[in-house]
């Protein structure tokens with residue numbers, strides 16, 4: 038894996054993900070800390086099937102739903118990959134693009150990526166908890182693999198706040214790792230996901246150590262649960278626009 042250089046600091050912008058190769062380190066739950074932030078672009082590309090397809094599609098969806106005089110939020114923005122896709126989707130519309138993440142390491146590194154992206158639309162990255170942050174006047178909101186890290190009991194209120202903040206004709210893009218009700222389907226889709234990771238150079242040991250580390254912090258739900266909760270939260274329509282194995286993206290709409 039080659040390193041990408043940051044011309045401003047001469048430090049690599051990111052490194053190859055070798056976090057779970059180190060068998061001497063303690064286990065512990067997965068956290069979005071400095072070590073993860075340093076390897077995140079490599080980690081997410083090799084771990085989430087279709088991530089490199091999803092990101093530009095978020096730009097395309099944003100271009101359809103962004104409205105002049107509104108805000109576009111990217112909640113759990115990490116290094117800002119989805120935020121920058123939204124920025125490009127907004128084009129020359131009068132929109133404020135706001136990326137929010139509660140990991141200081143992600144936000145600090147994310148600001149370098151934003152600075153390197155040459156585009157006139159303003160982007161603000163905020164280090165805040167999305168459970169506390171005020172949301173208002175939104176046309177497009179993205180939760181790209183973030184809701185899965187929120188404690189399930191807190192998910193309905195967060196989605197209701199997003200729905201209330203969304204203007205008529207606005208949208209929420211919700212990407213998640215999901216689980217399946219049928220045991221055979223859960224087993225097959227998980228195996229295929231692990232095949233994908235293996236094909237991307239992760240060893241069986243790395244796969245199994247990461248699996249244990251995320252077990253208590255990444256809680257997947259079924260597509261049915263997501264759909265129902267989005268409608269309960271105040272969205273009028275929900276469509277599945279992307280699936281690759283156990284990773285999906287839904288589009289929830291407020292009527293115009």
Ligand SMILES: C[S@@+](CC[C@H](N)C(=O)[O-])C[C@H]1O[C@@H](n2cnc3c(N)ncnc32)[C@H](O)[C@@H]1O
Pocket residue numbers: 069081112113114115116117118119137138139140143165166167168180181182183186187
């Ligand atoms: C899988 S990453 C998101 C990837 C990113 N959206 C992208 O497309 O590259 C999940 C992010 O959610 C953030 N996160 C988790 N819980 C959060 C919370 N309560 N408030 C803000 N950010 C949160 C994590 O710090 C992490 O950066």
Ligand SMILES: O=C(O)C(=O)C[C@]1(C(=O)O)C=C[C@@H](O)C=C1
Pocket residue numbers: 080081084085182214247248251255
């Ligand atoms: O499910 C896994 O095995 C993953 O590695 C997925 C996942 C995610 O969906 O966010 C978990 C943590 C990292 O943020 C990158 C990818």
